[in-house]
Amino acid sequence: MAGTAAVNIPYMDVPWALWAAPGLALVVALLVLWSYRRRALRLRRLASSELLARLVPPTATRIPWQRALIQFAAVLCAGIAYAGPRWGTEQTLERGSGVDMVLALDASLSMLATDARPNRLERMKEESRRLLALSTGDRVGLLAFAGRSYILTPLTVDRGALELFLDNLDPSVVGQAGSSLSRAIRQGTDLLVATQTTSDRALIIMSDGEAFEPPEEVIAAAAHAAEAGVTVIAVGFGTEKGSTIPVRTAQGTQAKRDENGQIVTTHYTPNLLKDAVTAAHGVFIDAAATDKAVRIRGALALLRKQARATESETARRARFQLFLIPALLLVLLDSVLSTRRGRTKRAPAAATATALAFLLLVIPTRARAETGDDADQLYRSARYPEAAAAYQREIQEHADSPRLEFNLGTSLMQAGQLDEAIAALERAATSTGSAELRYNALYNLGLAYLRQARDAKADQQTSAYASSAEAYKRALQLRPSEVAAKWNYELASEEKSKSSGGGASQQQQQQQQQEKQQPKSGALDKRQAEQLLSSAQREERDVQAKKQKENQPERPPAGKDW
Numbered sequence: 182m183a184g185t186a187a188v189n190i191p192y193m194d195v196p197w198a199l200w201a202a203p204g205l206a207l208v209v210a211l212l213v214l215w216s217y218r219r220r221a222l223r224l225r226r227l228a229s230s231e232l233l234a235r236l237v238p239p240t241a242t243r244i245p246w247q248r249a250l251i252q253f254a255a256v257l258c259a260g261i262a263y264a265g266p267r268w269g270t271e272q273t274l275e276r277g278s279g280v281d282m283v284l285a286l287d288a289s290l291s292m293l294a295t296d297a298r299p300n301r302l303e304r305m306k307e308e309s310r311r312l313l314a315l316s317t318g319d320r321v322g323l324l325a326f327a328g329r330s331y332i333l334t335p336l337t338v339d340r341g342a343l344e345l346f347l348d349n350l351d352p353s354v355v356g357q358a359g360s361s362l363s364r365a366i367r368q369g370t371d372l373l374v375a376t377q378t379t380s381d382r383a384l385i386i387m388s389d390g391e392a393f394e395p396p397e398e399v400i401a402a403a404a405h406a407a408e409a410g411v412t413v414i415a416v417g418f419g420t421e422k423g424s425t426i427p428v429r430t431a432q433g434t435q436a437k438r439d440e441n442g443q444i445v446t447t448h449y450t451p452n453l454l455k456d457a458v459t460a461a462h463g464v465f466i467d468a469a470a471t472d473k474a475v476r477i478r479g480a481l482a483l484l485r486k487q488a489r490a491t492e493s494e495t496a497r498r499a500r501f502q503l504f505l506i507p508a509l510l511l512v513l514l515d516s517v518l519s520t521r522r523g524r525t526k527r528a529p530a531a532a533t534a535t536a537l538a539f540l541l542l543v544i545p546t547r548a549r550a551e552t553g554d555d556a557d558q559l560y561r562s563a564r565y566p567e568a569a570a571a572y573q574r575e576i577q578e579h580a581d582s583p584r585l586e587f588n589l590g591t592s593l594m595q596a597g598q599l600d601e602a603i604a605a606l607e608r609a610a611t612s613t614g615s616a617e618l619r620y621n622a623l624y625n626l627g628l629a630y631l632r633q634a635r636d637a638k639a640d641q642q643t644s645a646y647a648s649s650a651e652a653y654k655r656a657l658q659l660r661p662s663e664v665a666a667k668w669n670y671e672l673a674s675e676e677k678s679k680s681s682g683g684g685a686s687q688q689q690q691q692q693q694q695q696e697k698q699q700p701k702s703g704a705l706d707k708r709q710a711e712q713l714l715s716s717a718q719r720e721e722r723d724v725q726a727k728k729q730k731e732n733q734p735e736r737p738p739a740g741k742d743w
Contacts, residue, residue: 194265202260210253217245251515258508262501269498279318280380280484281336283369284309287388287418289327289360290352290437291447294389296424297468305387305418306347311474312385313340316481322372325350328359330368333672335664336376341595342665345628349635360392362453366402366413374409381484383412385477386457389419389468390450399453403460413463414480416473419449556588565596583612587622594625599633610655620659624666627652631673639680646677 193199286309292302313321323333323346331354333346352358365386373382384406392399406413423446426437437445449468458465464480466473556571569592576585590605606629609622627649634645653670657663 192267194267195263198260198264199266202257202264205260206253206255206257209256210249213245213249213252248515248518251511251518255508255511255515258504258511262503262505262508264501266500266504267498268500279316279320280383280481281320281322281373281376281378282316282383282385282481283322283324283336283372284312285324285326285330285365285369285384285386285388286350287327287360287365287386288325288350288352288355289391290358290426290428291360291389291391292418293352293428294419294424294426294447296420296422296449297418301389301418302351306350308416308473309347309387310344312477313343315474315478319481320376320378322369323347324365324369324372325354326361326365326368327352327355328357328361329355330361330365331355332368332372332668335372335668337665339665342628342669345632360388361394362386362388362390362392362457363394363398363402366399366406366457370402370406370409370411373411379485381412382410383414383481383484385414385416386454387416387418388454389447390415390417390452390454391419391447392450392453396453396456399457400460403457403463407461407463411461412480412484413458413461414466414477415454415458415463416466416477417449417451417454417468419447419468421449423448556592560588560592560595563595565592566598568592569596569598583609583618583622586612587618587625590622590629591625594629594632599629599636602629603633610652616659620656620663620666623652623656623659624663624669627656627666627669627673631669634676634680642680643677646673646680649673650677 286305288302292305293300297304318338320336320338321334321343322336323343325331325333333350333354334342337343366384369384369386373384376382403413426445426447427434428437439445451465451467455465457463466476466480470476556568556575559565559568559571569589572585572589572592576582576589586605587609590602590609593599593602593605596602603626606622606626610619610626612619612622630645630649630652634642634649637645650670650673653666653673656666657670660666
């Protein structure tokens with residue numbers, strides 16, 4: 182799990198071995214002394230003290246305190262090594278390769294048509310999830326479009342964030358009815374081109390193709406994408422027979438009607454999609470095709486990929502070798518000293534060396550193995566409730582561990598226990614842990630509040646979105662250049678404004694503008710924001726300029742709002 186902090190309290194894979202090691206070492210030392218006493222008694226039976234002094238070396242009649250101490254230390258170190266001590270963290274590199282792609286997803290009302298079960302939108306989401314599962318190593322961005330386009334996420338490898346936005350995707354996300362393929366193609370191209378990469382870029386458009394705009398605009402946008410080096414892949418959804426569009430009203434679910442009161446029937450219209458891929462020399466996947474995600478992967482397989490190495494942290498680093506190596510050195514020392522004392526003592530030393538050599542084979546496997554109850558393993562197996570319970574047990578044993586609080590909160594969030602997750606992540610975010618740990622905790626805290634807002638009642642959504650925005654704001658103060666946190670902050674702020682039911686007064690807007698012109702320490706300045714959001718802001722400015730000019734909400738293209 183990413184985002185763990187250094188662990189100061191050692192952890193043992195086999196805790197009982199740590200307590201047994203001193204006792205076992207003491208037993209070995211006593212056996213050495215008992216062996217000397219037994220040998221001394223046998224020698225006294227054979228001859229007198231004067232004769233023994235002439236027949237055997239002086240070391241044979243001395244108490245072997247040195248040897249007992251050496252073997253005590255050797256067995257103690259070996260026992261601690263067998264216990265599997267772990268502390269600190271280690272960095273590992275997960276190497277892979279992939280392409281950069283943007284999923285442009287049609288979120289117009291026509292995608293609610295039920296000619297594809299359960300409806301076109303859900304089928305599109307299902308194929309998107311399958312594609313994400315097949316696209317390990319790829320950076321993916323999400324873009325929703327209807328009458329306008331709206332960037333949901335920048336290019337990222339964070340599958341959790343991508344799936345969250347997919348879950349929340351519906352026609353209300355974009356904010357303007359209608360359907361415009363050209364805007365989606367232009368903004369998707371801008372998003373891909375703005376990113377520095379050596380891999381190929383792909384724009385994947387998923388739509389029913391029913392767009393109300395001149396074909397020339399779509400063709401021009403697709404040709405521009407091709408000139409920018411972007412591969413366009415269009416995927417169709419729906420049927421040519423078509424279907425009505427169920428919409429929710431105060432009277433319940435009814436069929437969508439146009440401005441003349443006639444029931445609207447939406448049809449799968451592949452012509453514009455085909456025109457776009459023809460102009461861009463791309464790939465078209467028909468709505469009737471099966472395994473769309475696999476077909477998309479087949480098209481992406483032809484693109485040039487970029488090798489990537491992603492850093493990840495393991496919770497604890499195995500330290501058994503720090504005790505096993507001294508144990509072997511002590512056994513070697515005992516063998517050398519025994520050889521000097523006489524050949525009769527080499528056998529016990531050799532036996533001890535053999536036993537510890539066997540431990541050399543056993544301990545690495547045991548110390549590095551993760552038990553079935555290991556919390557990290559449970560999390561990686563997507564057994565989130567069990568992982569949360571395991572982290573809770575560890576917290577009871579090792580209090581004041583920011584890393585464990587972070588892992589507990591993340592597991593609870595994945596398990597859907599958002600209130601408990603928020604409490605744990607807040608504790609991790611306000612702890613004395615590393616800056617990286619606190620950033621990750623704040624990022625996940627914002628994500629938990631976003632999920633809470635999604636499931637909350639209307640009167641509680643504003644507060645949840647505000648808390649999410651505040652969490653991402655605190656995260657950006659730690660890492661001002663993080664793109665994902667910036668985008669999520671913008672999303673939470675916009676959703677907060679929508680749920681609060683209106684904009685601010687002119688005086689408040691002027692005050693907000695002044696705050697933007699005077700960024701606080703650690704926050705993103707205007708230049709950074711423009712670099713990160715240039716494509717989205719340009720589209721937003723165009724929309725707002727038209728609205729202000731006409732002093733009324735912008736009508737959808739061709740007056741059709743589906």
